Amino acid sequence: MHAKSEHRAPLVPRYLEKILYRIGLFVADHHYAVLVVTLIITAVTSVKVAFTPQEDDIKTGYTPFGARSLHEMDVYNDFFAHKGDPIAAFLLISAKDGGSLHRPEYFDEVIRALDFISGNVTHLGRTFYDLCTDWCLVNEPIRQYANGLNSNKIADSDSSLVRMNLSFPIMEVLGAELDMSANFFGVKNDANGSINFLRVIVAHFRADVPEGWTADDVKAYERNVSTKLHSEFDSQLIDAYGLSLTYTADEIVRTGMTIFPYIAIGFIIMCGWSITTLIISSIYLRQSFKRRISMAILGCVVPLLATSSSLGLLFWMGFRFGSILCVTPFLILALGVSDSYLTIQSWIHVRDLQVPHRDKIAAVMVDSGPSITITSLTNVLAAAIGIYTPTPEIQLFCIGNLVAVLFDYIYQLTMYMAIVSIDGQKEIADEEAAKERAKKEMDREMRSVSIAPVQVDLSRVLESYADWLSNGFTSIIIFFCLIAYWWYSIKGALSIKILLSPDKLVIQDSLLLPMNYLRDTYINPNYTTVNIFVNKPGDLDDPAQLKRVKASIEAFEEYPECLGAKFSHFWLRDYERFINDGGNEDAEDYDDVSSSAANNTSIYSKSSMKSFLEWPEFQHMNAFMRFDENETISRFFVTVSYHGDHLGEFDEQSRLLHKWRETADRFPALGVEIFSDNSIFIDQVDTMLPATLSTSFCTLFCMFVVCFLFMYDACTVIVASSSIASICIGVFGLLAYWGVDLDPLSMATTNICIGFSVDFPAHVTYHYFREGLEDGQAAPAKRIARALVAIGFPLLQNGVSIVVFVSCLLFVPTYMSEVFVKTMFLVVVIGFIHGLMIVPVFLCAVTNVYNMFRPPTNDAKSLSSFARLLQWAGVTPSTSEKDMQAS
DSSP: OOOOTTOOOOHHHHHHHHHHHHHHHHHHHTHHHHHHHHHHHHHHHHHHHHTOOBOOOTTTTTSOTTOHHHHHHHHHHHHTTTTOSOEEEEEEEEETTSOOTTSHHHHHHHHHHHHIIIIIOOBTTBOHHHHOGGGTTTTHHHHHHHHHHHHHHHHHHOTTSOOOOOBSSEEEETTEEEEOTTTEEEEEEOTTSBEEEEEEEEEEEEEOOOTTOOHHHHHHHHHHHHHHHHHHOOOSSEEEEEEEHHHHHHHHHHHHHHHTHHHHHHHHHHHHHHHHHHHHHHHHTTOOOHHHHHHHHHHHHHHHHHHHHHHHHHHHTTOOBOGGGGGHHHHHHHHHHHHHHHHHHHHHHHTTSSSOHHHHHHHHHHHHHHHHHHHHHHHHHHHHHHTTSSOHHHHHHHHHHHHHHHHHHHHIIIIIHHHHHHHHHHHHHHHHHHHHHTTTTOOSOGGGSSHHHHHHHHHHHHHHHHHHHHSHHHHHHHHHHHHHHHHHHHHHHHTOOBOOOGGGGSBTTOTHHHHHHHIIIIIHHHOEEEEEEESOOOOTTSHHHHHHHHHHHHHHTTSTTBOOGGGSBOHHHHHHHHHHTHHHHOHHHHHHHHHHHHTTOOTTBTTTTHHHHHSGGGGGGGGGEEEOTTSBEEEEEEEEEEOOTTTTSHHHHHHHHHHHHHHHTTOGGGTEEEEOTTHHHHTHHHHHHHHHHHHHHHHHHHHHHHHHHHHOOHHHHHHHHHHHHHHHHHHHHHHHHTTOOBSHHHHHHHHHHHHHHTHHHHHHHHHHHHHHHHOTTOOHHHHHHHHHHHHHHHHHHHHHHHHHHHHGGGGSOBHHHHHHHHHHHHHHHHHHHIIIIIHHHHHHHHHHHHHHHSOOOOOOOOOOHHHHHHHHTTOOOOHHHHHHHHO
């Protein structure tokens, strides 16, 4: 940190400034052409945004690559590959008053809702009754219970009739047992086992994909189940919800679209703040602000154009428009407006130099360009590292941010610099004309109205503040405060919960929230199922093999949480019972099985099981089995049911999932695999924390490298890098205290925040370092004061504008916007404290300690900041500039 004989900047910024200087000259000479070309590029790329529908991959988008659940999903999909993913929609019903649904008038409404979906919801003219195939009787327990209620009502009025025993979970109807555990939840029984309270009813609408239907047709039907039910079915007694994976994805898309209108609100807020601050600064500096209003507004427009160009380019390349990309415009607007503040601030200082206009624009580029490059480069690196996270949605988000930051960087150096050149030229022309008109009244040069006379007071304030920061006692106080801050932040970061639930992906008015509440509170604790696929059943006529197959299923039924074998859907047991009952006492139906036994053919062949699979009670078992070309069972699946008071909680579901997998792994010879709907979310837990830590450390390392390339001084780089790490620790820790969990959304946002956290310490340290190059004899306090004069106001503008801007997202009641607002608020507040207090304190302290052992050497008289910048760029400052500095 001592003076350097030739005041030479490090290699990277020196060559960068030469490049920036030439770009500045080119833009100044062709500002209209540059503006037109960039606008044409924007139009061509952005047009794709308007025609690209939002699409979220709810199945695998939030699941890490290589997760076991992805393999399990492949097994599930392969099982149904002959017809595609089956239709799966659900009807969830609860009483509006929170009471029991077993009241007759309420149950009548339940049946009406059931009939509404079964008969009124159509796609391509086909109702559920036309589609249901093997699943037509899946909701029969609900209808039979309704019949029982009506029968009991009649029996109450006619004492000669016997009341039916409406017991739960098994109800007998005409000698047949009906399992109601998959339909009735939140049940309370009386002493006789009859239901006296029923909180939730679930009806299932499953069907194989009909011939000629595409995946879009399946989605359309599932979407109709929800939308028509919610919009057309009206009841004063019950709440009826239609749930499907398609509806869930639609709600996530709707949530993303809800954020977009607030871009306009944020844009207006940002423009208002930019205009206000620029007017105040212009009045303070006694400069015209008329042209700067357009600079302020267009400084907010350019980042939005960069965002639309980047997203449009990605969509042209075939990338998906995920809902998480709706946050990107807010991030880029915050970043781009910060860059425009630096450019405008530089123009304010450069515009009165007595050099040609093209050299002024080049000087602006050289002055603000490195800072813009640092922030853009760090954000690009943060996004690039995020691409290697194992979650597809985070990858998409990071790819979108990376391309958007690159576009914004290019547009700042071309489009916005062209705007500054055009408006700046007009600004000077306006002032020259005004000066000519006032020439008779004013007897001084326009140059005499410079910032020097009015800047004295501000400089003295900043010098006093810098002197206080460089005081040893201040350093000690700040150091102990910093230790307490680190301890509190690390404690919070270690306590953060790892959790993702569908509730976090949707807006607060979504009907998914009451559905998820019913699911987590009543359904999962009473009836959580796992699908067990046996992909290599082998020869079932071999008693030993048959025993192994049965043992594999029984292993899943040995859990204390299991409801019992009676509630498992295992076709083999039903088939054996069918055989033992003699084909349900129907000799004609039993002929196929008897003939197979007599001819020594397999009783497990498709022809032998025909009568069993056509029997109404077992018809749905067709969906559980697959036969090969020899009519032999090639694979099948079984469902086993579980219950537990805490199965609605994420941790308990995770524990049970791992147990299921351990059991499946005990039967590799049978090819046993499991599938659970929640596994795609649960699998994130094991990878979330390692992925977050690895990406954070990699990003911080990249920040260190960037700082070193631009500042070249070990002490300064260590202070800058340490402050970035300190900001990130504080953000992570305080987010945990603020109720934010570790999930893909917070992981993506906090990863990007590392790039944003660079703005505050990097700008201060870079200008502090550069002041040391320009004046090697300056005391640390003097260098800090000069750095704050150069960068303090833009940092203040940027910090306040970001907080005000992102606050408009608080009107969007979503977890995504909540995480984004909280993260950006903490980044700005903590970063601002570090940039204006902690970093200067440690820069002064480290420099003072360094100078104690190696005092600064004498050096030649330094030129001004802008003269030095021009010299670094390979241009000799004009004589007038030297004279101005001498004066």
